[in-house]
Amino acid sequence: MMSETCYDVVVIGAGPVGCVAALAMNQIGLSTAVLEVQPEQSEIPDGRTLALSWNSYLILKRLNIWSSKEEQFPINRIQISDRGHFGQSVVSASDVQLPKLGFVVRFKDLLIRLRKQLSEQKVKTLFQASATSIEKHNDHSKITLDINGASSEIAARLVVMADGGHSLNMAGLKLTKTVDHGHDAIVGIITSDSKPSDMAYERFTDSGPIALLPRGNEYAFVWSVPSSESGDLLNQPEIRFLNAFQTAFGDRCGRFTSIREKRSYSLATRIAEQPSDGGIVIIGNASQALHPIAAQGLNLGLRDAWDLAEVCDTTKSENLANEDTVNNYRKKRRWDRLQTTLFSTGLNRLFSSKLSSILGVRGLGLLGLDLIPIAKKVIIRQLIFGPKL
Numbered sequence: 001m002m003s004e005t006c007y008d009v010v011v012i013g014a015g016p017v018g019c020v021a022a023l024a025m026n027q028i029g030l031s032t033a034v035l036e037v038q039p040e041q042s043e044i045p046d047g048r049t050l051a052l053s054w055n056s057y058l059i060l061k062r063l064n065i066w067s068s069k070e071e072q073f074p075i076n077r078i079q080i081s082d083r084g085h086f087g088q089s090v091v092s093a094s095d096v097q098l099p100k101l102g103f104v105v106r107f108k109d110l111l112i113r114l115r116k117q118l119s120e121q122k123v124k125t126l127f128q129a130s131a132t133s134i135e136k137h138n139d140h141s142k143i144t145l146d147i148n149g150a151s152s153e154i155a156a157r158l159v160v161m162a163d164g165g166h167s168l169n170m171a172g173l174k175l176t177k178t179v180d181h182g183h184d185a186i187v188g189i190i191t192s193d194s195k196p197s198d199m200a201y202e203r204f205t206d207s208g209p210i211a212l213l214p215r216g217n218e219y220a221f222v223w224s225v226p227s228s229e230s231g232d233l234l235n236q237p238e239i240r241f242l243n244a245f246q247t248a249f250g251d252r253c254g255r256f257t258s259i260r261e262k263r264s265y266s267l268a269t270r271i272a273e274q275p276s277d278g279g280i281v282i283i284g285n286a287s288q289a290l291h292p293i294a295a296q297g298l299n300l301g302l303r304d305a306w307d308l309a310e311v312c313d314t315t316k317s318e319n320l321a322n323e324d325t326v327n328n329y330r331k332k333r334r335w336d337r338l339q340t341t342l343f344s345t346g347l348n349r350l351f352s353s354k355l356s357s358i359l360g361v362r363g364l365g366l367l368g369l370d371l372i373p374i375a376k377k378v379i380i381r382q383l384i385f386g387p388k389l
């Protein structure tokens with residue numbers, strides 16, 4: 001049946017979720033390979049800065065990927081507010097009995113570190129290798145890949161699709177839901193005349209939600225704006241962009257004084273069908289790409305990767321291709337995936353609405369969070385750790 005080059009696990013995509021899945025599989029002793037279409041790079045051209053939850057920090061630490069450098073940028077409190085309307089809430093680490101809520105990390109720094117760790121842990125990683133098709137057999141799958149125009153094959157008992165959702169059709173998988181939000185996220189680094197603390201801000205404004213993440217002397221920001229306006233905003237000279245940002249955010253973080261590394265990302269929610277027959281699982285953005293409003297996408301994807309490794313750890317390697325393995329993973333992830341997806345899409349809808357009845361409800365909701373500490377604790381802990389059933 002299988003050739004000698006059959007791995008226990010082949011991960012398609014060396015994004016952050018694919019890397020974490022591969023490192024976790026390697027840590028539990030499974031032979032693992034990773035395919036990545038991009039070349040190996042020492043610089044990653046990405047402008048995103050992420051809010052990583054305390055649970056994501058624990059996952060990265062258990063895999064020896066955490067760098068103590070990142071601990072300079074903790075989030076201990078998050079202020080959530082609705083510009084021009086009543087209601088505001090502050091969530092702090094002590095509300096949920098954790099040392100920190102999370103940390104602020106540059107996407108490119110994290111990805112470089114993860115890919116370096118793949119090489120240090122001797123996980124077979126093929127760069128510039130694009131998976132083009134998957135052929136399923138009883139106890140393994142054969143993946144065809146294209147490396148610099150040359151075709152070759154690799155076999156795996158379990159194929160983990162962590163490709164960000166770019167090539168689902170090669171596994172015969174479909175999207176069950178796609179929402180184009182008509183918004184782009186403008187990201188960048190901004191400074192102000194008041195020094196950032198350990199407080200992150202989620203501010204809902206008429207032009208779209210703004211997240212400000214403290215990183216030492218500066219903030220990273222994510223500003224969700226209508227796609228029709230993002231090109232103009234991005235091209236504006238610094239002073240005009242700063243004015244527009246100040247007008248949208250207000251002055252609770254002082255006067256904004258400089259901005260750099262502006263970029264935009266178009267925003268869509270995409271939910272994929274989870275396969276139920278054996279041999280293939282999908283994780284991370286390939287499984288669900290969410291609106292970044294609640295900063296949940298990567299945090300959820302890392303929980304996918306970690307839970308998958310836990311399922312594989314309790315499965316004999318010759319059974320990895322079985323339907324049971326995939327179904328155990330689906331069962332383990334069902335509630336977290338559903339709850340986090342509903343939360344991100346619901347929050348986006350709630351705070352995009354201009355209906356006065358909705359404005360009142362969300363003001364009460366923010367107020368209620370502060371008045372009912374137990375509700376706050378349950379909601380925030382579930383967002384950090386996923387539901388504990």
Ligand SMILES: Cc1cc2nc3c(=O)[nH]c(=O)nc-3n(C[C@H](O)[C@H](O)[C@H](O)COP(=O)(O)OP(=O)(O)OC[C@H]3O[C@@H](n4cnc5c(N)ncnc54)[C@H](O)[C@@H]3O)c2cc1C
Nearest residue numbers: 013015016017037050051131163164284285295297298299
């Ligand atoms: C503006 C913005 C802000 C965000 N902020 C946060 C935040 O604060 N917190 C948070 O948790 N999340 C956040 N997110 C979401 C987060 O960035 C994503 O959820 C996360 O990057 C997804 O990682 P991934 O590894 O699943 O997918 P990706 O990062 O898309 O990686 C997929 C990889 O697969 C490779 N690939 C694709 N097709 C193939 C193929 N056929 N063969 C081989 N390789 C292939 C790609 O080259 C890529 O390297 C944000 C997103 C945006 C847009």
